[in-house]
Amino acid sequence: MIMAETNNSVKNIGLRGVKVADTRISDVDGTNGILIYRGFPIEELAEHSTFEETAYLLLHDALPKEEQLEDFKKMFTEARELPAFVFDVIRRLPKTSRPMDVLQASVPLLGMADREPEDESRGANLSKAIRLIARIPMIVAGWDRIRNGHEPLPADENLSHAGNFLWQLRGTYPDPETAKDLDTALILHADHSFNASTFACRAVVSTRAHMYAAVAAGVGALSGRLHGGANAEVMKMLDELRGEDDVPGWVRKQLDSGRKIMGMGHAVYKTTDPRARFLKNMCFRLGKKLGEEHWCRLSTQIEETAVAEFARRGKTTIKPNVDFFSAPVYHMMGIPGDLMTPLFAVSRIAGWTAHIIEEKFGDAQGEKPALYRPSSEYTGHYCGKEACTYTPIDQRK
Numbered sequence: 001m002i003m004a005e006t007n008n009s010v011k012n013i014g015l016r017g018v019k020v021a022d023t024r025i026s027d028v029d030g031t032n033g034i035l036i037y038r039g040f041p042i043e044e045l046a047e048h049s050t051f052e053e054t055a056y057l058l059l060h061d062a063l064p065k066e067e068q069l070e071d072f073k074k075m076f077t078e079a080r081e082l083p084a085f086v087f088d089v090i091r092r093l094p095k096t097s098r099p100m101d102v103l104q105a106s107v108p109l110l111g112m113a114d115r116e117p118e119d120e121s122r123g124a125n126l127s128k129a130i131r132l133i134a135r136i137p138m139i140v141a142g143w144d145r146i147r148n149g150h151e152p153l154p155a156d157e158n159l160s161h162a163g164n165f166l167w168q169l170r171g172t173y174p175d176p177e178t179a180k181d182l183d184t185a186l187i188l189h190a191d192h193s194f195n196a197s198t199f200a201c202r203a204v205v206s207t208r209a210h211m212y213a214a215v216a217a218g219v220g221a222l223s224g225r226l227h228g229g230a231n232a233e234v235m236k237m238l239d240e241l242r243g244e245d246d247v248p249g250w251v252r253k254q255l256d257s258g259r260k261i262m263g264m265g266h267a268v269y270k271t272t273d274p275r276a277r278f279l280k281n282m283c284f285r286l287g288k289k290l291g292e293e294h295w296c297r298l299s300t301q302i303e304e305t306a307v308a309e310f311a312r313r314g315k316t317t318i319k320p321n322v323d324f325f326s327a328p329v330y331h332m333m334g335i336p337g338d339l340m341t342p343l344f345a346v347s348r349i350a351g352w353t354a355h356i357i358e359e360k361f362g363d364a365q366g367e368k369p370a371l372y373r374p375s376s377e378y379t380g381h382y383c384g385k386e387a388c389t390y391t392p393i394d395q396r397k
């Protein structure tokens with residue numbers, strides 16, 4: 001029996017620190033708390049760019065010129081014409097369905113709605129990416145309206161991508177400042193190198209499956225509470241706590257019983273996540289404007305108490321991640337708790353599709369892209385010398 005050689009040091013550690021591929025899209029420096037997209041620090045983009053422009057950057061490896069950005073936005077507008085069957089199917093789903101399940105189920109429907117499903121050229125894949133970026137927010141907002149007994153709203157092409165999402169979700173026009181804050185939050189969530197959902201997308205597309213198959217896997221991976229699902233869990237924690245006085249006892253109890261403080265800790269960052277710093281400032285600014293600063297004070301109280309308590313237990317690297325302050329920010333924007341993870345997908349679809357295209361065309365590897373196929377160590381039974389022999393069911397003791 002031939003067994004592949006296994007390097008024991010990389011087993012059962014969730015591939016931490018294992019470099020599985022080259023990428024030109026983004027990089028995370030976990031020691032120094034630095035995130036870059038296509039060479040640009042996240043702070044530069046969050047301060048100066050828009051989600052649309054950042055999506056272009058992720059997909060094209062360069063910032064657009066004015067005309068290129070206008071064409072890109074026009075493609076978004078056109079993509080918002082969705083064939084009627086998509087919402088006809090979604091309307092038939094149980095109203096209690098979890099929004100991430102609805103989103104994951106809708107991705108293949110979007111594939112069926114694609115007007116060039118068999119075209120696997122780079123141009124067609126870029127068009128599919130733009131259609132997905134435009135349509136995923138429509139599904140998220142549309143589902144929330146449907147489950148609440150309303151009809152999905154038509155898009156308003158005069159609004160930004162973020163502004164249009166808020167309009168299609170709430171049915172009221174957002175004030176420009178709130179739309180800009182959501183736009184910034186979308187920039188911050190748009191990509192994060194080889195996180196679990198992006199890796200899932202890349203693994204699926206390495207089989208030469210199409211973009212929609214890969215994105216459906218990405219949505220599934222994002223839904224988990226250790227990944228994108230954490231923001232919804234943070235909101236539950238804030239709802240459960242309410243008062244700042246509850247925090248010290250609650251944090252200790254949580255840690256003593258081996259439970260996690262959601263929105264804290266990271267597989268790569270061993271210092272504060274740069275996105276969390278940005279979202280914390282946004283939280284206080286929004287909170288002040290809306291008279292809801294208590295959410296940010298409560299979050300800060302949890303942050304400070306938990307960091308001190310972790311340190312007391314010898315864990316000095318667990319700090320807030322992107323989900324910690326995005327939850328109160330989204331809450332103040334009127335986003336229901338169970339739509340917070342779908343909203344993560346509304347942004348991350350830009351990164352997923354960029355990675356799918358990079359993987360599909362071997363853009364960073366400089367050689368033929370390989371099918372992902374890691375090895376595992378078999379630790380199961382052998383009942384004979386080298387293998388089990390089959391005993392018919394009526395002869396088994």
Ligand SMILES: CC(C)(COP(=O)(O)OP(=O)(O)OC[C@H]1O[C@@H](n2cnc3c(N)ncnc32)[C@H](O)[C@@H]1OP(=O)(O)O)[C@@H](O)C(=O)NCCC(=O)NCCS
Pocket residue numbers: 225226227228230259260261262263264265266267268315318321322323
């Ligand atoms: C994201 C996460 C899975 C990364 O953790 P990891 O790489 O598996 O583990 P780390 O090496 O960072 O953690 C080491 C220790 O800290 C603990 N730890 C990490 N994050 C923690 C948290 N948020 N609350 C309590 N304990 C935590 C782990 O349980 C582990 O404890 P142990 O050594 O006693 O078993 C983890 O921090 C976590 O579960 N966080 C909460 C969920 C979350 O916010 N996810 C979103 C990530 S963007």
